Amino acid sequence: MLAGGAEKASTPLGVGGFGAARALSTRNDNPQAASRPWDKDRDGFVLGDGAGIMVLEEYEHAKKRGAKFMLKSLVLA
Secondary structure (H helix, E strand, O other): OOEEEEEOOOOOOHHHOOOOOOOOOOOOOHHHOOOOOOOOOOOOOOOEEEEEEEOOHHHHHHHOOOOOOOOOOOOOO
């Protein structure tokens, strides 16, 4: 089974909303200074998009083929 998701916040509505809330960094001319989430002089965040996917396999099937377990999920919703 494949499980995944994606998010795209860099739309006109997303950028406009975060901009109106003054949540975005204004250091557009200096990218090295823009994304500094732990710095005391930070001025906002840099908007980005993301995606991820995982391959899920039934426990008994993976065990039968001798797979090396990298993650074991105890609860799935």
